[in-house]
Amino acid sequence: MRAIMVDADIYYLLLAFILFNLSKIVGSIRLNRYFRAVGIELSELDALRLYYIGMFYNLFLPTGLGGDGYKIYALNRRYKTKISKLIPLFLLDRLSGLIPLILFGAVLLLFSRFNKDIYISYLAYGTILLSIPALYLLNLYLFRDYIKIFLATLSLGAVLQLLQLISALLIVYAISQQDNSIEFLTLFLISSIVAVLPISIGGVGVRELTFLYGLNYIGLDSDVGVVFSIIFFIITVTSSIVGGVLKSI
Template sequence: MAKKSISKKKLARTIFQLAVSIIALYIVLAKTDTAKLLEVISTASPWHLLVAFLFFNLSKVLNALRLNRFFRVIGLNLTERYNLLLYYVGMFYNMFLPGGIGGDGYKIYVLQKQHGIRMLNVFNAVFWDRVAGIFALVFLTAALLPPSTFAVLHGEYIPAAYAVLALSYPLSWLLTRLLYKQFTPIFLVTSLESILIQAAQVVSAWFILLALSLPSNHIDYLAIFLVSTVATILPITVGGAGAREITFFYSLNYLGLEPNTGVALSLIFFAISAVSALVGMLFQGKSGKRMKKVKGMDEGNAG
């Protein structure tokens, strides 16, 4: 009965996420000149998109390296190769199995099962890795708002943006010290990695803008891109689909900018994310058996 109840909850969550994504995309596409949107996407430069794809995956490699630092603190000594493959499997679960165990849940389950380490310790590492990423995201968003058109329209809020810039990492350090003291020795390096991760994604988005031949207002689009990334953190859509598009559409309209390029950017970024996540499909298997095989090969080579 308990398993059936859990399955029903997962199904309900999946249906909810799909519904939110579909409704959000419908709202955007219904209000957008779809013919022009398709024209913008179809004329995108493939070489710029390739560079965008590479920078996106660079951000994911850096993210896996950062996560592995947290694992080492709790006594999990994973090879970088095994950890990277596990990370991509987690991406696959997040993107293509909405409402299920989720990417973080999969990693926690596999690592606890294969290494016999306390699940709470693995959860703490994965959770604080996520928090580190959120602080970097907020920091960079605050950095891009002052030079954007938003500052022209609402200059009264810019001091708050500077305050966020000044206080983000002192607050992050304080919370780490109070809540997860074991991670303080790696605070500086993981904070730097977090900024590099988000910066790599911003560069990826910028190359998409170049692919779409956007002549101006790049800062505005990139600032909205970061804001839309904050919107995708909430697990109410499938892989962020719909949340990013609707944020772009209404934000660009509010700033008086042309929304088609922003919507095209968000759709292409989602496509890059999905294609990248498909790599994880090659390594996922029931109860992590394929991942266990890779782990064993790495340990054998190390020996």
């Protein structure tokens, strides 16, 4: 594994880092749309600062609870917005990113070597057909206050995930796994979905295990997958440290 890390193309990794952070800027813009829907007026720059500080806190608690908790605390303290009003906002923000993640994962699954069974195809097609309508109905009946920004936030969520997917693809190229790019990206998306569960901090261990078992399942070298996961984690931590710096200023 050490040799794979050492031989990784630094230029691809730098581009992956840039694309990852661009995705976070898009995420900040999306979250700010939710803020404005409840009357919280933040400039895009202030929203971005809050977003990165939240990323920093995400390093210490599972599934982003630390980051969301900090943002709820900060907004409640500064704008006196009720916590009961902020929690649904952050839940929807998560869902508007999760649904495109699941959707992209289902599409890639269809074209990957993991699609060995007709039931996997059925699952993928069902996910593609039902995920967006399910989110819309959830918005319509449970979060009606946000229905006007449904399309905008969902679109921003899709752009965010697409940027992260391209970032992941650049890591794949950096470690010379172009021939297995669909499989790596499929596992990347699956591991991102699993990382939402409150079973690890910052996705540590979850991505590695996903790649370990996933690549073994189709007969590929799992060590390369673990290296991919480590590189992505390093990019995440490095980017999140910016939030720690901003918090201290």
